[in-house]
Amino acid sequence: QKEVEQDPGPLSVPEGAIVSLNCTYSNSAFQYFMWYRQYSRKGPELLMYTYSSGNKEDGRFTAQVDKSSKYISLFIRDSQPSDSATYLCAMSAFINSGYALNFGKGTSLLVTP
Amino acid sequence: ETGVTQTPRHLVMGMTNKKSLKCEQHLGHNAMYWYKQSAKKPLELMFVYNFKEQTENNSVPSRFSPECPNSSHLFLHLHTLQPEDSALYLCASSQDKESTIYFGEGSWLTVV
Numbered sequence: 468q469k470e471v472e473q474d475p476g477p478l479s480v481p482e483g484a485i486v487s488l489n490c491t492y493s494n495s496a497f498q499y500f501m502w503y504r505q506y507s508r509k510g511p512e513l514l515m516y517t518y519s520s521g522n523k524e525d526g527r528f529t530a531q532v533d534k535s536s537k538y539i540s541l542f543i544r545d546s547q548p549s550d551s552a553t554y555l556c557a558m559s560a561f562i563n564s565g566y567a568l569n570f571g572k573g574t575s576l577l578v579t580p
Numbered sequence: 581e582t583g584v585t586q587t588p589r590h591l592v593m594g595m596t597n598k599k600s601l602k603c604e605q606h607l608g609h610n611a612m613y614w615y616k617q618s619a620k621k622p623l624e625l626m627f628v629y630n631f632k633e634q635t636e637n638n639s640v641p642s643r644f645s646p647e648c649p650n651s652s653h654l655f656l657h658l659h660t661l662q663p664e665d666s667a668l669y670l671c672a673s674s675q676d677k678e679s680t681i682y683f684g685e686g687s688w689l690t691v692v
Contacts, residue, residue: 475620501680510584510670510683511623555623568681570623 470494473556473571482580486543490556490571493537497558497569500532502541505553505573514554515541546578583607584684586671592690593661601656601687603671610676612654614646617668617686629654630676661691 473490480486488502499518503511515530517523523530529542539558543550553573584605593599605612614626628636629648643665645657654671668688674681 471622499680503683508686508688510586510685513680513682516680568625572620572622 471556471558471569471571474574475572477575477577479577479579480546482546482548482578484546484578486541486546486550486576486578488541488543488554488556488574488576490539490558491537492539492558492569494558494560494569495534495537496560498561499559500530500539501557501559502528502530503555503557505555507552511555548578548580551577584671584673584682586669586684586687588687589685590688590690592692593658594692595661595663597661598657598659600658601669601671601689603654603656603684605652605654605671605673605682605684607673607682608675609673609682610651611674611681612648612651613672613674613681614644614654614656615670615672615683617670623670627656658689661689663691666690 471490471492502515504514505511515528517530517532520532520534527544531540539556553575555573556571557568559568587602611630613628616624616626625638626640627646632648632651643660647655666689668686670686671684672681
């Protein structure tokens with residue numbers, strides 16, 4: 468079983484829709500949870516960062532972590548065509564002398580005008 | 581403008597060539613990373629440097645040779661690569677191997 472599972476999509480939604488992106492994981496030691504956005508032919512850009520369970524909101528974006536279910540989500544409200552990108556979830560746990568960061572495969576999102 | 585810059589952005593090389601990828605970070609971080617991103621695969625960690633010392637080598641073939649002369653610069657030397665090595669190579673940095681890392685724009689490598 469892969470440590471981080473993420474549906475690759477593609478996910479296509481109309482402009483203005485609420486988007487829900489999700490990842491599941493198997494390692495209960497993960498403590499830090501991140502979402503990266505990657506535009507075509509660009510490097511990943513850190514979007515949201517949360518520690519442990521709960522919600523975090525930043526503008527149109529809300530990150531949600533449910534450690535009991537080993538499930539994280541990213542919600543995008545009022546989606547825009549400029550949100551079209553691949554969204555990567557990542558999570559880390561402290562091991563030995565540092566952190567091990569594990570990525571999902573990424574979900575491709577297309578927001579159509 | 582990203583705090584992590586990579587050059588070249590695109591590279592085409594033959595299997596017998598020797599080339600290098602360069603990364604520079606302007607964030608004052610102490611840890612630097614090389615990742616490989618192939619289509620339909622998760623990001624693969626290749627190397628980690630912390631305070632210029634290599635702390636992880638994720639079973640990467642010896643045809644990839646990293647070099648970290650100081651905390652701000654990281655190189656990936658490439659020699660006798662294979663076509664399956666064609667991918668996006670991403671450099672990243674973080675403060676003291678913390679969980680949050682910041683990526684450069686990547687170097688697109690095509691091996692012919």
